[in-house]
Amino acid sequence: MSFMQNLSISESALYFAYRRQTIGTDQFHGTFHAHKGVEILFVHEGQGILIVDQKSYEVRAGMLCVFQPYQLHHIQMNPDIRFIRSIVHFEPFLYESYFEKWPSLLAFFKQMHTSKLPAPCIYNIGEPASLLSLLSSLHEKIPSLSKNDSVEEFSLFLIAFFRAFRQIWERSEVQFDSGPTRHKHQAERILSWLEGHYTEPLRLEHMASELHLSPYHLSHLFKECTGNSISEYVTARRMQQAVMLLTSSEQSIAQIGEAIGISNCSHFCKTFKSRMGSTPHQFRLQWQKQR
Numbered sequence: 001m002s003f004m005q006n007l008s009i010s011e012s013a014l015y016f017a018y019r020r021q022t023i024g025t026d027q028f029h030g031t032f033h034a035h036k037g038v039e040i041l042f043v044h045e046g047q048g049i050l051i052v053d054q055k056s057y058e059v060r061a062g063m064l065c066v067f068q069p070y071q072l073h074h075i076q077m078n079p080d081i082r083f084i085r086s087i088v089h090f091e092p093f094l095y096e097s098y099f100e101k102w103p104s105l106l107a108f109f110k111q112m113h114t115s116k117l118p119a120p121c122i123y124n125i126g127e128p129a130s131l132l133s134l135l136s137s138l139h140e141k142i143p144s145l146s147k148n149d150s151v152e153e154f155s156l157f158l159i160a161f162f163r164a165f166r167q168i169w170e171r172s173e174v175q176f177d178s179g180p181t182r183h184k185h186q187a188e189r190i191l192s193w194l195e196g197h198y199t200e201p202l203r204l205e206h207m208a209s210e211l212h213l214s215p216y217h218l219s220h221l222f223k224e225c226t227g228n229s230i231s232e233y234v235t236a237r238r239m240q241q242a243v244m245l246l247t248s249s250e251q252s253i254a255q256i257g258e259a260i261g262i263s264n265c266s267h268f269c270k271t272f273k274s275r276m277g278s279t280p281h282q283f284r285l286q287w288q289k290q291r
Contacts, residue, residue, distance in 0.1 A: 014154040015089035018139035019044060022083050037091040038113045039067040040165070042131065044084040048077035052120045064122045064168065068113050073120070086135050090158065098155040105159070108166045122172045130164035190222050194230070198237045199261035202230065238262065239275045246284045253280045 048059040051074040099106035208215040238260040245256045257268035
């Protein structure tokens with residue numbers, strides 16, 4: 001699994017996986033990582049350890065986890081036991097307007113990505129029919145969805161999903177903390193800063209100054225929390241953005257290189273191929289054939 005995949009930073013409207021399974025030689029290898037959006041993970045089967053905000057939680061069947069934007073987390077699974085999970089990952093700001101007709105549901109939707117959660121996990125929810133039927137239904141629809149229909153379908157799915165999720169949350173008797181927002185780890189501040197500047201030339205001294213950290217502490221902290229250097233992260237983030245632009249725009253290869261902060265087209269193509277296994281042009285052609 002590449003570093004870019006480990007970071008799981010998606011530019012798509014919604015990333016979805018239903019009953020994904022790994023075992024044996026296809027083991028699930030966890031590293032500390034973060035997502036730009038919200039990830040909701042439901043565990044069907046598996047055993048392991050989850051670390052979020054320097055606290056550890058047991059991973060077991062019948063649990064649901066919420067990972068908030070830029071929240072560093074790590075999952076290490078027992079490789080001898082099947083790990084089967086379903087994942088819903090989305091960008092909150094893209095869907096907030098769809099919830100406006102239901103004020104209480106909108107409030108719950110906002111709390112899930114802006115409030116400090118007392119814990120990231122809900123245990124012992126079993127296999128809730130309300131959620132599983134929604135996940136299964138979307139799984140069946142996705143292959144036939146056109147690009148124009150996908151956002152509408154995803155928005156309808158999220159509204160129904162959060163209605164069912166809120167009922168599970170309320171039955172669990174978990175309460176939100178009174179504070180308006182949760183305290184962010186320093187590494188999350190770094191990730192948030194990088195999200196706004198990854199298309200610019202990386203200048204460690206400038207970055208450290210804006211984050212009020214020494215360059216050494218900045219680099220060491222990021223490496224310790226994510227397992228990779230800041231420059232490796234920036235390259236991965238740029239390649240992820242390049243994929244989004246290659247598959248959703250008609251910009252030229254050179255224009256996309258400029259847009260992600262790599263003005264030398266030859267260098268962009270070489271970097272992209274080393275990460276993705278094909279040149280940007282080849283990648284775009286392959287994607288167009290698969291549509």
